Amino acid sequence: MKRFASSELMGPFLALLVITIFVSLTTDRFLDPTNLSNLALQVSVVAIVAIGTTMVILTAGIDLSPGSAIALISLSLALAIKPLGIPVGVAIVAAIVLGALIGAANGLIVAYLKIPSFIATLAALSALKGLALLLTNGVPVFSVSEGLTAVFYNDIAGVPLPLIYIGVCFTVSAVLLNHTQWGRKVYAVGGNPVAARLSGINVEAIQFQVFALAGVFYAVGAVLFAARLNSGSATYGAGMELQAIAAAVIGGTSLAGGRGNVLATLMGALTITIVQNAMNLNGIASTQSIIIGLIILIAVAIDVWRPQISQAIARARAVASRSTKAPGGPDAGP
Amino acid sequence: MARPEHLTLSPGKTPGVFGDKPREQFGEKALNSALEWDLRGLTKQYPAVVANDDVSLQIRSGEIHGLLGENGCGKSTLIGLLSGVIQPTSGTIMRNGERVVFRSPQDARAAGIATVFQEFSLVPYLTVAENLFLGQPLPTNAIGLLDRGALRRNARAALAAIGLERRISVDEKIVSLSVAEQQLVEIAKAVSLGGTTLILDEPTAALGATEIDTLHQLLRRLKKDGRSILYVSHRLDEVVEIVDRATILKDGKVVSTAEETPISVTEIVTRMIGANPSEFFHHESHASDEIVLRVDNLRAPGVHSASFDLRRGEVLGIAGLMGSGRTEILKALFGVEPILGGRVELFGTGYRPSGPAEAIRRKVGFVPENRKTDGLFFNLRAPPNATIAALDKVSRAGGFVSRTIELSAFDRLRDMFKFPAQAHNMSPRGLSGGNQQKLVLARWLFAQSQIILLDEPTQGVDVGAKSSIYDLVRSSTADGRSVILVSSDNEELLALSDRIAIVREGVTVEILEATVLNEHKLTEQITGARHPRAAPPPEKAQ
The missing domain is CATH 3.40.50.300 (P-loop containing nucleotide triphosphate hydrolases)
Structure with missing residues (x-):
């Protein structure tokens, strides 16, 4: 618990807690079981997509392509199952491979061709969307298959599948980032690419792998998106890149790279989804984007002012400990 | 060659006196010209050190005055004082017999001082012409738009004024110039901004022999025009070719005034180092x-x-x-x-x-010159900084890093390197310069490098850390x-x-x-x- 309190999870957790309490006090139906389970389903896509975005941001990059990647993958998946008749399981595996390939293409361009990630993935945002439109001339594919919807709506022992996906994806990514050599290298590359190279790390390979792996998470998000709506469309996923970046940033991921925690991103995604949910319930959906924008601004401000804030906290602690410390009394400091 | 009127100097100066006379032993050629700058007893006291201690120095108009000394002797401080970047604790600056006070670089510039630092102040993707007049009102045409023709003409005139019009094209972008050419543009800019006294800080550090000759030609010409130059360089071979007189600093004090300094490398070296070269000399050899x-x-x-x-x-x-x-x-x-x-x-x-990566596998380690930009990860705490080049040593099977193994490994490093007790919880940002440097060194000892390449390992670290880094080098070679x-x-x-x-x-x-x-x-x-x-x-x- 002490470790948690001092870790980077604390801030996002407190933010989430405050917002949850505020929303439950002000919104009647928020705590309804149906609304809560709805919330869990809602958060799954953005949370899983945000894992990929967080990894890219940790290497000091940015990825604007996930929204269009979701459009292309969801539509490809729907087409593979419905007109082509490929079994759902095989089609899903193929969709995830497609996501990895899209991510790998981004990674190739950014890491080896040295195109800044903002530009490279902005190009991908446009190109992938165009590809998706090309596939069916913009016509969505509806009513894909019962098998596909089951992927989203079924449960295991009463636990909805999306919750299980969230659990698996976040466990895997947290272990990868926090407990493996690879994860350590991701943080090193994001923190100081020159020093990383001089420490023997293949900086380009790490950047490439991160983009490719991010593509896998986007594909998982795309599959859930398609399964939830039992359809595929070139319009799906629009704006998802910004929601995912927002989730990462609200979770405390530093856009400068090297700082952040994927579990905090989950809290960021929850925060966004709860705000959206509450505003829908209160019928003020139109101001959603404004509120989300403000939250992002606050989160980034906290990141930018981090040194000053921690100094202020240290000063406050010093004052507090001086005033509470009786002569000869136990030292309450950490 | 006709010199444009606006660039000749104020009357009373005697341009052209020193011509290209053959070099002589002592710097007496400038003695008969007017005293332009008289720095009297300048002292700059910092909390811990006296960077300049009662420094006096006279620069005559139309002379090239060498400012010499080893690293850390106080040259940079003196340049800072004269260019208005730093304000003295005490002492005065006289110009042509009148006291001047520089509260800012602008004040110094207004008094005719132009400093050319080693890091160029040119904008790489602008042309020479645009750079020459950067920050000044630019010529405009009838409707208020930039008059490029006039700008280029002005730039050509400025280059011609110091004889560079054939060497450098005004339309060239700075990035496409060599370092030497950039240096020339920088000087042209300083002169065109009205600099009558140039301070050149290590102008030849990055130049080859022929480029140095070109620079010297330009400086002689500027001198002929009556400008005075304060010349800082470590390359004594070229210093003795170009300076008229030289003042030598050591430990913040003048150890040889312009009148006392013979323009000869051997004599200058003797004065730079001082009488007792090396007080503390504790060498031990472990070479096999x-x-x-x-x-x-x-x-x-x-x-x-x-x-x-x-x-x-x-x-x-x-x-x-x-x-x-x-x-x-x-x-x-x-x-x-x-x-x-x-x-x-x-x-x-x-x-x-x-x-x-291959060098590290072959047991070579490298401590780079700039630990902050090239060595450390400020987003990671000290232990990962020390283990990053040898993650296998802190991992279990399958590439899983163990914090427990890492912390106990770091405990041993902390004892060996005398890191602070809380170092394992700290980012390198919280460590002193010396401990930061030791942390980079620890990385290679932990990676069991057998050959360690050290680039300026004690730059910017205090005396205590310096001696502990020396001890670490000695114990490594003993191993x-x-x-x-x-x-x-x-x-x-x-x-x-x-x-x-x-x-x-x-x-x-x-x-x-x-x-x-x-x-x-x-x-x-x-x-x-x-x-x-x-x-x-x-x-x-x-």
């Missing part, structure tokens, strides 16, 4: 006979031909001026820059690293590791090295036993006093 690294005619970017052996347990110093190729030798050996030619053998087998040490601090080179390789213009010209050297001889070797300046390198890497 076994050769671990053999470098034969190595060619790499910035290195034309480097040859030396390194023995087990030996500290091989590399001495040379900034830009002489010292650092580049280390970079090539660590795989940061490609080896272009020659042969390197490491532990008896051929060695041509494809990158730092059978070998060290290649690049340093601008001659005392440090002499204190640590068994042998010292002298590098000039990318060539290892000589390798000497440290015991036969002293600071005087070493400084002479580095600055090329004993040898005429080498011919320009045959071909530069493009």
Whole structure:
């Protein structure tokens, strides 16, 4: 618990807690079981997509392509199952491979061709969307298959599948980032690419792998998106890149790279989804984007002012400990 | 050649007196011209050090005045005082007999002082013409738009005024100019901004022999026009060619005034170093006979031909001026820059690293010159900083890093390197400069590097940390590791090295036993006093 309190999870957790309490006090139906389970389903896509975005941001990059990647993958998946008749399981595996390939293409361009990630993935945002439109001339594919919807709506022992996906994806990514050599290298590359190279790390390979792996998470998000709506469309996923970046940033991921925690991103995604949910319930959906924008601004401000804030906290602690410390009394400091 | 009217100097000066007279032993040629700058008893006191202590210096108009001394002698502070960047604790600056006070660089500029620092203030993607008039009102046409024609004409006039119109095109972008040409543009800019006194800080650090000659020609011309120049350089061979008189600083004090300083390399070196060269000289050698690294005619970017052996347990110093190729030798050996030619053998087998990763696998480690930008990860705490080059040593099967193993490994490093008790919870940002440097060094000892390349390991660290870094170097060599040490601090080179390789213009010209050297001889070797300046390198890497 002490470790948690001092870790980077604390801030996002407190933010989430405050917002949850505020929303439950002000919104009647928020705590309804149906609304809560709805919330869990809602958060799954953005949370899983945000894992990929967080990894890219940790290497000091940015990825604007996930929204269009979701459009292309969801539509490809729907087409593979419905007109082509490929079994759902095989089609899903193929969709995830497609996501990895899209991510790998981004990674190739950014890491080896040295195109800044903002530009490279902005190009991908446009190109992938165009590809998706090309596939069916913009016509969505509806009513894909019962098998596909089951992927989203079924449960295991009463636990909805999306919750299980969230659990698996976040466990895997947290272990990868926090407990493996690879994860350590991701943080090193994001923190100081020159020093990383001089420490023997293949900086380009790490950047490439991160983009490719991010593509896998986007594909998982795309599959859930398609399964939830039992359809595929070139319009799906629009704006998802910004929601995912927002989730990462609200979770405390530093856009400068090297700082952040994927579990905090989950809290960021929850925060966004709860705000959206509450505003829908209160019928003020139109101001959603404004509120989300403000939250992002606050989160980034906290990141930018981090040194000053921690100094202020240290000063406050010093004052507090001086005033509470009786002569000869136990030292309450950490 | 006609000199444009607006660029000639105020009346009363005597331009053209000093012409191209043959060089003489003592700097008396300027004696008959007017005293322009009279710095009287300038002192700059910082909380811990006195950077300038009662420094007096006179610059005559139309003279090139050398400001000389070893690293850290207070030259930069004096330049800062004269260019208004730093304000003195006490002392006065007189210009033409009147007291002036510089509260800001603008004040100094208004008084005619133009400083050309080593880091150029040119904008790379603008043209020469645009750079020359940067920050000044630009010529405009009838409807208020920029008049490019007039701008280019003005720029050409400014270049012509100092005889550079044929060397440099006003339409060229700065990025496409060589360093030497950029230097010339920088000087042209300083002059066109109305600079009558130029301060040049190490203008030749990055220049080859022919480029230095061009610079000297320009300076002689400026001098002829009556401008005075304060000239700072470490390359004494070229200093004695260009300066009229020289003032020498040591430990913040003037040790030789312009009247006392003979313009001769040997005499200058003696005064720069002082009477008792090395007070604390505690050398211990752990060198064995076994050769671990053999470098034969190595060619790499910035290195034309480097040859030396390194023995087990030996500290091989590399001495040379900034830009002489010292650092580049280390970079090539660590795989940061490609080896272009020659042969390197490491532990008896051929060695041509494809990158730092291979160098590390072959047990080579590199402590870069700038620990903040190239060495440390401020987003990670101290333990991951120390283990990053040897993650296998803190991992369980399958590539899983164990924090427990890492922390206990760091505990041992903390004892060995005397890191603060809380270091395992701290980012390197919270550590002192000395501890930061030790942390980078710890990385290579932890990775069990057998050959450690040190680039300026004690730059910007305090005396205590310096001596503990020296102890660590000595204990590493006692353990059978070998060290290649690049340093601008001659005392440090002499204190640590068994042998010292002298590098000039990318060539290892000589390798000497440290015991036969002293600071005087070493400084002479580095600055090329004993040898005429080498011919320009045959071909530069493009």
